[in-house]
Amino acid sequence: MRPLSDRTKGFTDSVIRRMTRISMQYNALNLSQGFPDFDPPKEITDRLAAIAGTGPHQYSVTWGAQNFREALAEKQSRYMGRSIDPNTEIVTTCGSTEAMMAAMMTVTNPGDKVIIFSPFYENYGADVILSGAEPVYVPLCPPEFRFDPNELEAAFKQNPKALILCNPSNPTGKVFTREELRIIADLAKKYDAYVITDEVYEHIIYAPNEHIYISSLPGMEERTLSCSSLSKTYSITGWRLGYIIASPEIIDTAKKVHDFLTVGAAAPLQEAVVPALRFGEDYYRHLQEEYTERRDIFVNGLDDLKLPHTNPEGAYYILLDISEYGYESDVSFCEDLARKVGLGAVPGSSFFREPVSHLIRLHFAKKKETLLDALNRLEAMRLKMKNRMQP
CATH class of the missing domain: 3.90.1150.10 (Aspartate Aminotransferase, domain 1)
Structure with missing residues (x-):
């Protein structure tokens, strides 16, 4: 063989x-x-029970059910500090795992380099390699897991196509400060690289720390692919509902990648989780x-x-x-x-x-x-x- x-x-x-x-x-x-x-939350398990009898049970629109995307856009617009178009700036995925893979395949070509901070969630290296790209690792130094700006710029000088940013970080629990994010953003703009974020823990933050979306920094909205999921926020890790939020130009390509990877996320689960997306503060x-x-x-x-x-x-x-x-x-x-x-x-x-x-x-x-x-x-x-x- x-x-x-x-x-x-x-x-x-x-x-x-x-x-x-x-x-x-x-x-x-x-x-x-x-x-x-x-x-x-009981609101979504009750809704799921009702949907078991009424549906939907067939495919939704491949990049996400309309009401799911509208509820998600409304919620994330509030937290990300900008108006998100549910029709042109969101792709619904099968968890953030697919979101990260779809984002990687949207951005990179075989032979491209991608910066990964170490330590890192184990999927990132695999995502890069499966995309035909090459990982470039930059250490986060304990106990505070800060990076050396000079080491990071040395990595950017290798002409990477993207950087992966997990914030808050798995496994360290690190929350990147505004100054650290500004350094990353400035280097991404200087060397014309994308930033692919994994922000699944965006709502699990311990005072006085603050989660800041790097896409909210000047000049970063158009070069950031914000990946996340509903797994941690609503304690539904088995539902596998994630998403990418990015500019219409990026999302147009991400839709194609997602369509051929998984067709679409589970229609009943998208419907069931809408009440949670409309929770208040x-x-x-x-x-x-x-x-x-x-x-x-x-x-x-x-x-x-x-x-x-x-x-x-x-x-x-x-x-x-x-x-x-x-x-x-x-x-x-x-x-x-x-x-x-x-x-x-x-x-x-x-x-x-x-x-x-x-x-x-x-x-x-x-x-x-x-x-x-x-x-x-x-x-x-x-x-x-x-x-x-x-x-």
Whole structure:
């Protein structure tokens, strides 16, 4: 048989999703894959129940149902600070995963370069490679995960077609400041590059931090592809509803890419989520308060246990330092953590271009009682993980 595609030679399966399977194997509490254990808003589950009987059950318009796009445009216009045309500036996608891939294929040609900050969500490197482009990595330096402007400009001097910006960041929880965004924007304009954003955690921000859309900065609206999804904001990660917002010229091409990738997102789910898109400010304020409480429970618990960790400014992840346990492989550590401690985590090495093996990622998008259970398990971690022979 002739060999298969070279594109995937350097790939493994998703490490995040693999750790979910390992968590299930050992009946471990899953803090690896970032989905909640609480219900979505009742308004949309009630609407979904009604739609099960009435429809729609057939294809919607390929780039998104009209009422979905209109509700999304109204909501995002309020937060992004500009008037968004639902007919010419939005493509509805099957989650932000497809949104990022469609954006990449819209912007890049084979051989183009794309800047990625490291650490990064694992899909970004794969998206670039599957598009035939070449990733150029720029490190974010702990503990605050700031970038060196000179290193970033050196990357831009390689004539990249685009930069990927995850804000707030997965896995670090970093929220980029206005000054950092201005530096990125100025370099993108100077070197004529696009910015592809992943802003799925746009409403999960911890005071005093503020989420700023880079597309709102001067000269950036026409060169930004804003990708996001409804998964995190409305606790519906399984619904797979995402979108790209960009200029009509960009969206005209993105529509074609999306059409041939997936045809369209699920029509019943687009219809069901419209009530959520019309929520008032109280919903987003309450969401922020709830996640702030979860973060405080988890982070304060880790502090009480004297477990070193990062402090998130947004999103719902922490990176835990496991240096003291003496593992050469963070993958082996996470497998043992699931088996011995009953807790699922993600090896930090899956997020870094640099050789990092002393960090693991945990998430806190869980009920209060789940987080307290996780902390109780972590309390026993030192004893169980330092004795590797213990079953």
